[in-house]
Amino acid sequence: MTGRKVDDQMILISHQFYPHIYVQLKQDLQEETVKPRRRKNKKRDGNNNTSVVVRKRKLSEEQVNLLERSFGDEHKLETERKDKLASELGLDPHQVAVWFQNRRARWKNKKLEEEYSKLKIQHETTIIEKYRLETEVLKMKEQLCQAEKQIQRLLFERNCDISSNSPTSSIFSMEQPQFNLGEFGMEGLLMDNNVFFVGDNQRTYATLCDN
């Protein structure tokens, strides 16, 4: 697998899941294209074939502080800045470059971890809210069912009264009871105990209380 393919994958993943980090990466890429790299003629190790083994030395606190401040200003390191920093710190410019490379890599990892934690919390909060809403929906359905049963009971009692006062009337007579489901925003005509007719235009029937 090539490094560039990994880059592309990272950018794709970042774009999908971490849009703001993607923006940063994109800015970095754009800056790269805008700012031409300066070219140096000399190699890092001036000693022909004999490679100088630079002992791994822990940077001093002051060195790290200055590097951190510089990194805070700008994550990318242009040659001038690198050389200036190197001379200020008494380090090899290559060391400064490596320090910035590592710092960028670890900063990116940290950002990804932070983003992951944030998304995880968001996800957990959303799940809890989903359960809360589902419970609320169940409660409201139950309330609606109870209200509908109450309406049916009242309508049935009213029909009984009408029937007892007028033996020829039926529920399909011109005196069909009209009811209003008021708070539910529903209007309709009772057809029988479980079905009611909704509106003239809709020509639909709705069943009360499925369960």
Place this chain on the structure above:
DNA sequence: ATCACCTAATCC
């Protein structure tokens, strides 16, 4: 083609 520089992975 060569060089400087990058990221990602890895070493120590």
Place this chain on the structure above:
DNA sequence: GGATTAGGTGAT
């Protein structure tokens, strides 16, 4: 955490 390596890019 500093350095190295591998594999890449773009400027010269």
